[in-house]
Each structure stands twice: as C-alpha cells, then as structure tokens.
Amino acid sequence: MHSRSSSRSAKVIDKLDFDNNRQPPSTTDGSDAGGLLRDDESLLSNVVEGVIERDRRKMRRQVTKYSRLHYTQVQVNAVSTAAELAMYLPVPIFGYLCDRFSPRPLSLFAGILFGLGYLLAALTFHHGSSKSGGFSPAVMVVSFVGVGMGTSCMYLSAVTTCAKNFGRGKHKGLALAVPIAAFGLSGMWQSQIGSRLLYERAGERKGEVDVYRYFIFLAALLVVVGIVGAFALNVVDEEELIDEAVSELERSGLLEDNPFFQRSVLHDNSNGYGTIDSSDTLSNSAEDDGHDGESDLQKIRHSSGDARRKAWVLNNETRIFLFDHTMWFLAAGFFAVTGPGEAYINNLGTIINTLYPPTSAGPPSSNSPATHVSIVALTSTLARLLTGTLTDLLAPTSSAPLVAEQPGKRFTCSRLVFLLASTVLFSVGQLLLASGLVQTQPSTFPLVSALVGLGYGAVFSLTPIIVSVVWGVQNFGTNWGIVAVVPAAGAAMWGVIYAAVYDGAANDGEEIGGERLCYGAGCYAPTFWAMVAFSWAAIALWVVAWRGWRRRGIPV
Helix, strand or coil, X not given: CCCXXXXXXXXXXXXXXXXXXXCCCCCCCCCCHHHHHHHCHHHHHHHHHHHHHHHHHHHHHHHHHHHCCCCCHHHHHHHHHXXXXXXXXXXXXXXXXXXXXXHHHHHHHXXXXXXXXXXXXXXHHHHCCHHHCCCCHHHHHHHHHHHHHHHHHHHHHHHHHHHXXXXXXXXXXXXXXXXXXXXXXXXXXXXXXXXXXXEEEECCEEEXXXXXXXXXXXXXXXXXXXXXXXXXXXXXCHHHHHHHHHHHHHHHCHHHHCHHHCCCCCCCHHHCCCCCCCCCCHHHHHHHHCCCCCCHHHHHHCCCCHHHHHHHHHHXXXXXXHCCHHHHHHHHHHHHHHXXXXXXXXXXXXXXXXXXXXXXXXXXXXXXXXXXXXXXXXXXXXXXXXXXXXXXXXXXXXXXCCEEECCCCCXXXXXXXXXXXXXXXXXXXXXXXXXXXXXXXXXHHHHHHHHHHHHHHHHHHXXXXXXXXXXXXXXXXXXXXXXXXXXXXXXXXXXXXXXXXHHHHHCCCCEECCEECCCCHHHCHHHHHHHHHHHHHHHHHHHHHHHHHHHCCCCC
C-alpha cells in the first residue's frame, strides 16, 4: 500500500520527468518561446534532473524502510497495540509484586524482558518478510509484548522506589516527577543516538536508521540498566512504613467501622494469613485468645513474622483503596483525560495530513509528525517537572482552603488546582482542533500539541502524587498500578472512535492512487468535540473526589 507522501512524490516526479529527445512545444502565435526554452535547456535540465534524482533516492529509502517486512497496516497496528496493552495491562500485577517483594527483582525482570524482546525484534527485522523466508509477523508481536512488559516493570520499579523513599518528605512531588519525566524523555535521546550514530550508509550520505543495529543497542543497554537496578534500587527503612501504616489503621478506627477489618486474629499458621473469617469479630477474637480486648493491630505488631505482618497490612491497604469511592472518581477522571491524550499522540500523522489537500506538497517540516512528537514530549516533560516542584512548594501540609494565604503563614495552593488547570489547558488544545481553527490556519497546530503536551504531562505527574498523598506510600505500587491501567482502555476506545470518524469522512473523499484520503475538519472534529466533553467530565469527577478528601481532612 502506497503511503500518502509517496503518492505525492510520484505525482510530482511524473510531471517533471521529461526526456531530452522531446521536441519543444510549438506556439500558435509564431513567437520564439521555443527558442527561449532551448537557450536555457542545459541549465533547466540539470536542475530538474537533480530534483528528480534527489526525490527518487528519498522515495527508495522510504520504501525500503517501510516495506522491508511487507507488513500490512493491520499487522503494523497489531504490533503497536500489543506493545501498548502489554505496557499497561500488567501494571497492577507488577505493582503488587513490587510492594510485596521489592523493586529489585522487578528491575532484573525488566532487563530480561527488554533483552529478549528487542533481540527477537532485531532478528525478525534482519531476516526480512515471511514471504521471503523470514519470521512471521506474530513473532514481532510477541517481541513487542516483551518490550511493553519490560517498560512497565522498569517504570514501576523506579517510581515505587522514589515514592517509598521520598514520599514522606517535603519534595515528594519532585521525587515522583523526575522518574516519570525521564520515562517520557527516554525515547528522545535514544532516537537521536539511532539517527546520528546507528544509521545505514548510502554512499557518502547518511541513510535511514539501521533498525537491526538499533534494536541490538536497545537490548544491550536495557539489560545493563535492569541489572544495575537489581542491585541499586532499595527501599530504605521499609519497616517504618509498615509501622506507620499499622498506627494509621489503628487511629482511623477502620477495624471497628469496616467489615473487611473485622477479622479473626491470626494466631497460627493453619488459619491462612490474610484471609477473612466472617464468623469471628474482634470481640470474639479477644475473648477466645484471652487478651482482654487487645486489638488485632496490637497482636499483629507483636507478631514475630515480619513478612506476615507486611502482607496483612498491604492487603488491608489494598482493600481500603479499592473500596474508597473517591479512588474511582480519580481513576475515572484519569481515564477521561489520558485516553484522548494517547489517541492524539498515536494519530498525529493522520491528523496533520488532513490539514493539507491531497494534491498539495504536504506539510512543511515545521508541521511534520516528528516535530509535533518532539513538542508533545518536551512540553509534557516540562509540565511534569514544574507541577512536581510547584506542588512541593505550594501544596498544603494540613487541611486548608483550596487556595489560601493566612497571616504569618505561607501561601498554599491545592494540588487539585494544578490538576484542574492542566485539564483546562488540555481541553483548550482539543477545542482548537474541534472548532476547525487549525484547518484554516495549519500554522497554529504546534500550539495544539503544546497545550495537549502540557495538560497530558501534568495529569500524568499529579495523579500518582495525589495517590501517594491520599492513600500513603506503603502500598503505592499496587495502588498506582490499579489507576495506571486505565490509559490502555482509554487509548483503545478513542483509537476506535477516531478511526471510525476518519474512515467515515474518507469514504466521502476523493480517491488518489487507489486510496481514499481524508481532508478537512470532518475527519477529526467530531472526535475532538467528544474529547472536550470528556475532559470537562474529568474536571467534574475530580471536584467530587476533592470534596470527599476535604471532608476527611486530607491535605491534598
């Protein structure tokens, strides 16, 4: 299937490509136009031939790059979808393992997954298409499942380590923002290494990225990083975190108020640690054990099994999290924002193409997909670092108004203000697309990418910070893993919606080179109007959650 750009290039070359034996055009008025053409023919021919040869070389490189494996668009989408699902769906499981054991084995497992995944992808690419005796596209899908899972493991091991070591200090926002920002920046510097060092030779000129060598480089690099993390990542004084969680549970009165905590005392191994016995209440347990009202938490505190005590506390922390209605409001808002953000990033190329007529020369370099990916990455990283730093400086440390300045005290501003403001910026970027303004003025499209990047990055930074503030850091890996799984569902849903709207509009468009190319605001505007509505729904959900936290006196 020819790409849009290749169709355009072929059309231009066809118009310019003439042979030297063609007779100059005759004129009907007897003027000497043909003579003028013959006088300048040598210079004009040289210029035209140079343009033709340059375009042909460019076309050959693009065709070689995208057709070497001869994958259909469905197969390409299968690979990218597999990687995305593998990156998001196992997050709760990896977070659970990270909390129960430690980040170290997860980092080592990430290195193994990365090494095997990228090595298999390199071999698949090196052997070429299955039609020419190479590997099946299913092998590439499997390889990127490993890459996606490795990404999830390494991300969680780093973020959880920072949350547990620094989450109780004054700079918890920055401590979480830095690894999250690094996660977003990694692709930028790695792609620069690929394009500047690991490229194919095309005579004296640089060719495209050598994909085989680039995958080998990533496999080796990430195996080393995983091994380093297996030795370096460590949660300091984790027992103190567990003791604090025990004290907090005891003070909260959840043992008396919540049926999930009215459980029998675990006085022997045969009872099965971490299970709930509905036939025993706290009072019955106290009488049976003869401890005269001694609470479950006191008995757990006196337990000799540290691993059992840790598991008991973390299991109950998970129950608190899952049965807290404000968590579901937070997660629903996160779903409503991150889904459209993922869909925007994934479909940047097709959105840009709809801004220019199919017969035009295409977007300028200042409006290319690569440029917009860089804009989103940079603004997203900037937003993550800024929100992490500013919330450390301005967020309240005790229950306080949304924004307050008290005499003799520092100015405070709730993290929810930053979260809601960033979502407003995010929706404004979508609104510019939905309104059709960008269609009439394509030069404003970088502003859309900047607004989307700022909002998307801030939401991805502030949400885990809020999770650590409201529900603590003892069970952070599990808690954040549960919330972080929703972008996968959001991206899948909005990807389908965008594709349906785009294809519906393309069916009414003109056919060029056997393809129906979509042009105009109708290709995307309905999707982005719906995204604007979802962004404002997220704001409403977060306001409801914030009111619940304020009633509890939680300084968010």
